[in-house]
Amino acid sequence: MEDYTHLLQPVIALLLSSFISFRAYRKKSLDLSGALTGFFIVGIHIAVNYRIGALILVFFFTSSKLTKVGQEKKRKIEDEFKEGGQRNWAQVLCNSGVATVLALILWKINGSEDMCLNTEESVSITCLLGGVIGHYACCNGDTWSSELGVLSDSQPRLITTLKPVKKGTNGGVTRTGFLAAAAAGGVVGLTFLVLGIFTTRCAYNVALKQLLVLPLSTLAGVFGSLIDSLLGATLQFSGFCTVRNKVVGKPGPTVKKISGLTILNNDAVNLVSVQLTTILTSIACSYIF
Incomplete structure (x- = not known):
């Protein structure tokens, strides 16, 4: 009798990604192009590794919920406001493309087996997992910061000069925004830790060291x-x-110009910040773990 258990994870990935993409399209979190792209992206994440799949789901669901908070206030402030915060394929790729590539490399190296962050066992897998953590900590942090910071009653200040600027100005920061970014990164790290209890088996000292993921994320x-x-x-x-x-x-x-040059748009800014954070978190994991 043939063993079909190896097909279970891809089937679960297919069903979950189909449901999530369809639901996101109906609730206007994603447009049609974003939903189709999200279907493949989420499916790949879950099929490769359940814990990596959990990270993208935590980012997607929490960010989608926060995008819809205070919509009336955001409509008055944001130039490119979209009902429900609807994202397209380009925005989906900017927020998940790099992590998808890392996930596929992990699958090529180690299949769907999950592992702890441990350079003594594998430097490459530790760096790749660290990169995925950094990727979604960055994406989540940026989104939470933007969505909650704009609702703050405090006056935003331009990060380069600390001068007060109008809400909606690129580079305008608030204390609320930074606290939201820290919380968002922590949620990603906590998700990685909790799922790891069920998906990995590590020696006690290695398992204890995984707790450093929380401050890192x-x-x-x-x-x-x-x-x-x-x-x-x-x-x-x-x-x-x-x-x-x-x-x-x-x-x-x-x-009337407030700040900045017309070199990058919002998607490009997100992509660059994600890439830098992914690389630096990956390097940090190679030293910490």
């Missing part, structure tokens, strides 16, 4: 948000439109 969330803000303040244009009475991302005859 918290720092990655803050660092990712910080880099995103620095790039937004310098390489992404912000200006105030006197006609629409909003901060906008493109220059024009009725737009």
Whole structure:
């Protein structure tokens, strides 16, 4: 009698990714292109490794919920406001493409077997897992910071000059935003730790050392948000439109410049900050674990 247990994980991945993508499309968290892209991305994550799959799901569900908080206030502030925070395929790839590549490399090296962060056992797997943690800590941190920071009653300040700026200005930061980024990174690390109890078997000293993931992911969330803000303040244009009475991302005859150059758009800023955080977290894991 043939053993089909090896097919169980891909089947679960297919069913879950189908359900999540369809639900996200119906609730307007993703447009059609984003839902189709998300179907493949989420499916790959879960099929490769349940714990990696959990990280993308925590990021997606928490960020989607926070995007819908305070929509009336955000509609008045945000230039490119979309009902339900609807994301397209490009935004999905910017927030998950790098991690998907790392997940596929992990699968090529180790199949679907999950492992602890332990350089004595495997430096490459430890670095790859660390990169995925850093990736989603950054994405989650940036999203939580943006979605909650804009709702803060405190006046945002431009990260490069610390001068007060209007809400919605790229590179404008608040204390609430930084605290949200730290919490978001911590949630990613906590998810990795809790799932690891069920998916890995490690020696006691190695298992104890895994607790360092929590402060590491918290720092990655803050660092990712910080880099995103620095790039937004310098390489992404912000200006105030006197006609629409909003901060906008493109220059024009009725737009007074606030900060930044027209080099990167929001997706590019996210991608660069994710890549930097992923690389640095991966390197940090090679020393810590």
